[in-house]
Amino acid sequence: MNRLFFLIIFFLTTCLINSQSFEVTVKDIGSTSAKLQSLQGEKVTEVDSVTDREKDTFRSSFENKKYHHGFYRLAFSNNRSVDFLYDGNNVKLKTHASAILDSMEIISSESNRLYYCFIKLNKAYKTKTDLLQLLLARYPKEDSFYQSVQEKVNLLQNEYLAFIKAESQREPYSFIARYIRSAGLSPVNFNISPEQQLGYLKAHALDNVDFDDGELIFSDVFTNKTIEYLTYYRNPQLPKELLEKEFMKAIDSVISRAKVNTIVYQHVVEYLLDGFKKFGFDKVMDYIVDTYVIKDDLCLDEKLGNTIQRRIDQNKKLPVGAIAPNFMMTDISGKPIELYKITKEKVLLVFYASWCPHCKTILPQLNELKKAKGDFEVVAVSLDTDKGEWKNFVDKNRLDFINVSDLKSWDGAAANEYFIYATPTMFLLDKQKRIIAKPLTIDELGT
Secondary structure (H helix, E strand, C coil): CHHHHHHHHHHHHHHHHHCCEEEEEEECCCCCEEEEEEEECCEEEEEEEEEEEECCEEEEECCCCCCCCEEEEEEECCCCEEEEEECCCCEEEEEECCCCCCCCEEEECHHHHHHHHHHHHHHHHHHHHHHHHHHHHHCCCCCHHHHHHHHHHHHHHHHHHHHHHHHHHHCCCCHHHHHHHHHCCCCCCCCCCHHHHHHHHHHHCCCCCCCCCHHHHHCCHHHHHHHHHHHCCCCCCCCHHHHHHHHHHHHHHHHHHHCCCHHHHHHHHHHHHHHHHHCCCHHHHHHHHHHHHHCCCCCCCHHHCHHHHHHHHHHHHCCCCCECCCCEEEECCCCEEEHHHCCCCCEEEEEECCCCHHHHHHHHHHHHHHHHHCCCEEEEEECCCCHHHHHHHHHHCCCCCEEECCCCHHHCHHHHHCCCCCCCEEEEECCCCEEEECCCCCCCCCC
């Protein structure tokens, strides 16, 4: 009986010891609740809500919950947050709301101690080496001070690389070790010219990133490394068209490596599409969609939004060479117009809206081009919902087009058949209504 009693006590004690949990104390946080979020690059998914059990202390158990290993964020209502790594072990952190990173104290969790050491080291290393490089670029090489600065830079780099090497090999298969190996900054020879350094980074900055480690999508490794790599190709002095071509080169380099793992490949492509969408790089988005999404039939996260899905569908189903869908719509006077009954040798189909800022520029330019050349017809499909606003726009700009609309905006039949995701969108058609071009600008029209 006594033996059974001790076995039960031992079992219960073991369960308590192995019960994974997190406890985060943030002094003066000024919030009594928080959201526990899973991080996946820049994508944030809420997984639980947590209330403070004691003042400024938030805790919860991972028991009986299917939490994957990776980074999580405890997000508070006042836009402050604490990130931590869950890898199957207990996590206990303590910090102050006024300086969450700088005052971070790791009570338990060796992985989180390493993580916070790493991000602090990264920040310090980047700040110091950037400043010292400015001195090296401007100071005479023959001066003794130059040599002192050079030695300091080399010392900083050696210390940084020593940390990366030591901590990534202590438990090489742990999540934090794999994270540090892939997330570490690339070593570069500061004794060579900036142009040579840039060339080296373009060739080798991704060498240590383990794109085959699918579990690392639950961190910021792949997104951070992708944006870091893109900056090597960013040149503010280049016109947008040439800059887009440079970004395409960078994208090819990143994706060629990411393809070793389908999950990572999809993760990187989603991040690139979302990023270039925010900055309005339409040609880059089309390049990614055509070269990778459609070609490899990638299934993207529906949270990317309807506009990206429409772009994918448009590129897939209405490429250059395809027959444009027919439609019938009424013009401003109420007369029905059928696309296929227009007999001009070339027809430019343009979807626009009177409230679209870019349309207010390009439609009048298109009107002048048509007057000057006269060898093509323009069918302007308005996505307006108010007939008065549509008519005022046409009259004000004296648009000599076939002006039609069903006043249903994005939900109109033609807008859906042509997968319109932005305005203006243009399709240049031949006499057989075959798509011969999809120009983005007047200069690209080439009629």
